[in-house]
Amino acid sequence: MGMLESILLTIATAATPLLIAAIGELVVERSGVLNLGVEGMMIMGAVTGFGVALTTGSPWLGVFAAILVGAVFSLLFGFLTLTLVTNQVATGLALTLLGLGISGMAGEAFVGQPGLRLARLDIPGLSDLPVVGRLLFGQDPIFYISIALTAAVAYFLFRTRAGLTLRSVGDNHTSAHALGIKVIAIRYMAVMFGGACAGLAGAYLSLVYTPQWVENMTAGRGWIALALVVFASWRPWRVLAGAYLFGGVSIGQLHAQAFGVGIPSQLLSSLPYLATVVVLVIISRNRRLTMVNTPASLGRPFVPDR
């Protein structure tokens, strides 16, 4: 395996959790809800995934448990913001803090324990192809899920009736309500999908990326996922591009540091953030496109008058 190939492999591993969390949040925001609790839901997924895998011995059970816990945790957010109509920003921040706290407490027993790794999924025949084989067909299973998820969400949003309904709720919930669309129910489903995705992204960190539990191991990835959604102007394939760009630059700067490039390491460490922001700002310069894609009801509470 060549040097380049291994670099590309690590880029995919760095990008996948961002992509999954961001795609989930994209669906949430397209329905008009701003959930700033991505980081908290991710860390809950990470600790659950690790713990369940450790105790049952099955990484897959860990993954499913993480998805479930992410969804249930987001349900708390949904109940507070959609049913009790609390402020979405404050509730999302609280969710992040709560998630970090609970995971730290629950994960105390796991610190230092050797974790389990989700097995690689080689596609027979194809994974032995030179150069691209390992890269495209010899990844961990969640990598494939993340790509399929992006495609599925893009198809769902722009090619199906249900996706149209979801977008309409995010654009103008008053009009949607007047048409008889169940605004709150749709938002609940979107929020739970977002939570499930964040949980999966968390499990990826503790079962694939670094198979161990470290407190606060999401290290701000939830926030990056949130930023990716906005800068990608709520388009799924742009989120993918953004996630891989971020992953690419962060891995690239690590290698640059290893080679002893004469740039302060702090500056190099900030490079992925800088590069992602610059590129995505350039992409989102098309204001017409941004305008059409921005969910106009984002973060606005909905109370039907009855």
Place this chain on the structure above:
Amino acid sequence: MQSGTNKDNGGVVKTTLNAGDEPLLEVRGLTKVFGTLKACDSIDLAIGKGEIHALLGENGAGKSTLVKMLFGTLEPVAGEILWKGAPVRIASPSDARRLGIGMVFQHFSLFDALTAAENIALSLEERTPIARIAERARELSRSYGLPLDPSAHVGDLSVGERQRIEIIRCLLQHPDLIILDEPTSVLTPQEAEKLFKTLETLRDEGKSILYISHRLEEVKRLCDRATVLRHGRVVAHCDPRKETAASLARMMVGSEVHAVVRAAPPKDADHSPLLEVAGLSREPSNPFAIPLRDIHLTVHAGEVLGIAGVAGNGQGEFFEAISGEALQDKAGMVRIRGKDAGRLDISGRRLLGAAFVPEERLGHGAAPRMRLSENLLLSRFRTDAKSYLTHIGIIRESTISAATRRIVSDMDVRKSSEDPEASALSGGNLQKFIIGRELDRQPAVMVVNQPTWGVDAGAAAHIRQALIDLARAGSAVLVISQDLDELFEISDAIAVMHDGRLSAPVPVGEATYEKIGLLMGGADASTPPTAAMEAV
């Protein structure tokens, strides 16, 4: 009084709804209460098959509440609804649609970020692919003469085009009853005429229409029967064709509405230009905004200049530019009392003697959750700093409450307590207060956007009279309005805004509805009317 003409499919004209002739929709004792306010108080109403039934009433009479109950977005607290003779409960808009009730909303229920076809698809129950819906929408728009591009984003369309989408969306559901809420308030006279033709075609096909309006002339022209509401109650059922506009207005308002008096300006009056706009252009601030293109305009002392136009043709952008919410590239583009004001902010322009009343009352003209006195201080603390504040910036409560009381009594603002929050006032009363707040300063230049939008007839007459009186006292008044009747009532000259351009002002003596209507539709004033009519 239950009379009316009912033209059915065969074209036979009957004078009453016979007992055997079952109404399509009947409403008995329908009541809706919001807090302590009875928005609808035991409403009775019957709509026959193939009739256009008018629902008349002032703002706040309960028209919208009633139709929302018929369409399932509000739930009545008492009373029953009978559809084709059988009692029904309409719990949601989809229930209403299943029965065969369609609705064209006043404030359109469209989604700006979606295309016309997607908007239409959303209100259809069936799982038709979007491509098929676009095809059917195109067919329907052809057969009713309502041109439409299914792939256009709604945010890019004019208000008239948006209404077409609403109507086609409604027709695609094959309703028996179509409810139209104030459909012509956003149309040019020519567009309205086209809409009437469409509605008459629909009636001839046997569909029933509930037509909500406060424009009496069009109700007289179009409708077979009318139900008049006042303060949530039915005050009359009548045949609008047998009534006069004045008698209908009396039923709606409950008393005579005072006509506005527009005296000729005194001959020897000072006629110097107080507000000058020269070569004003503005790039759109967002993709759905209208650019302003080379606008020239002068308003003289003693004059009311009206700006007509269909909503969304740049009036809002123009107001922002004049008021200083958006600055101009060159200081000379806007001049107030002979001084360059293009680079001044709102307070700077107010200090030059100008006053501005924006379109939205709540959130723009007034802070909803603050008291009237606080709102007064907020808008005038710069211009009246000496009288309202001490030199170290402490508020002089007594001066401000005295000023608030003065404005309230001058403008006859009705309120429930001494100094209520702005949002506690009804729309008309709040508008009177906001206008009064500016008039109280005796501004040399007054710019008002939609002075009487959503204001009842009595309050509207009061506001219009106050604007005319201000002009006759030597100020320059610029009124932007979508209400042509209003502009003809108060203006000395009317200019028309279309697609970000402003026409030359037409003196009101030479202006006709047709002439202004053509300009609103974008026709060049110099083209012969017939050719332009086809272009609309």
